[in-house]
Amino acid sequence: MSKGLFVVLIFLFNSSIAENVIVNVFNDKKLQIIEVQPLNLNYRICIDNDTIEPQSSGTIYQLVADDDSIIFSSNQNVVRRAKRIVFFNGYGCTYRIKSVEPIIESDLYEGRMEFFNFYCNIKILNSLELEDYIAGVVEAEAGPRLPLEYYKVQSIICRTYILGHLKRHELENYNVCDKEHCQVYKGKSMSNPDIQKGALLTKNVVLMDNDLNLITCAFHSNCGGETCNAEDVWNRPSFGLKSKKDSFCLKQRNAKWEKIISKEEWKKYILKKNSNLDSLDLPSNFSFIQIERKTLYQVDKIKIPLKEIRLDWGFKSTFFSIVDNDDKLLFSGKGFGHGIGLCQEGAINMAKQEFLMNEILHYYYKDVTILDLDKVKFFKEE
Ligand SMILES: [Zn+2]
Ligand SMILES: [Zn+2]
Known part of the structure; x- marks a missing residue:
């Protein structure tokens, strides 16, 4: 028996309980x-x-x-x-x-x-x-007025997640909670019949890596024009989650953000982050440019991971530039979310432009296998 088939058989065994x-x-x-x-x-x-x-x-x-x-x-x-x-x-x-x-x-x-x-x-x-649960999650995560093709994409993401996390709350005698810790679920999908249809049309379809393990299907609202490598945000690589340029989200709702912070406040923050610096070491100009995504904010001797800055200040993304304007700093940012995996606003725009489910998934998840578990079962029974 080939290694690949062996892995599939084990997976099917584990997932056979997942009809509910x-x-x-x-x-x-x-x-x-x-x-x-x-x-x-x-x-x-x-x-x-x-x-x-x-x-x-x-x-x-x-x-x-x-x-x-x-x-x-x-x-x-x-x-x-x-x-x-x-x-x-x-x-x-x-x-x-x-x-x-x-x-x-x-x-x-x-x-x-x-x-x-x-x-x-x-x-x-x-x-x-399972398919009713998936429809409920897709409605909570994506909203009510989107193209059917996008609901199919989001259903596959949601199914891949749940089948990989059925044991997340095993000790408490249930599979998943209804909060962000697992996936947000606010009950029955009621707002658009296409949501239920998207779940049913993709029944049994999941995303897998080359060894036929379920992938980590990360997604976020808007990447700002370039997605992130998983390793740059999570400190570990993850199959399919590679940085790529994305032109589909640039004109969407969450493509841009702005914030103004006083230079005094920013200086205090920098000194708190760098205990070996004193105020004499601070540069006179804090300008910082990101044309392509960087992982560090670096000005003179200052180096701070961008993901730390995002967390500390509640910024929408790490993809921002800073214009130093006398006593104020103008932050102009791109995108919303961690930037890993599928960019929802880009994917929705692709669906509106009649790209198909498989094209959208391959665009955001590098080298993934889109697999219908039922077909694998059929192959097993041959
Ligand atoms: Zn949970
Ligand atoms: Zn994008």
């Missing part, structure tokens, strides 16, 4: 009181070991954390105390879930919803089909 994904929703919130409103009657509720039928349509169930359990009631006043409440048979049922304490705007969820008391708060696990 378990997401911890409202991950960072300490939920005390929540309301669950099923939008149709296609569900059952399991309260500890008892199963109850749905009540009339429009019923709102209330769950209140109380010591180590949950007090469960509905607007027909059924009150029970339970450890665990599950809404199931729910594929096809959508739930409006709202936190009353703390107050959080309601979102719609689909699939199986499990509620239990966790250290005196209510924890929610949402188990749903």
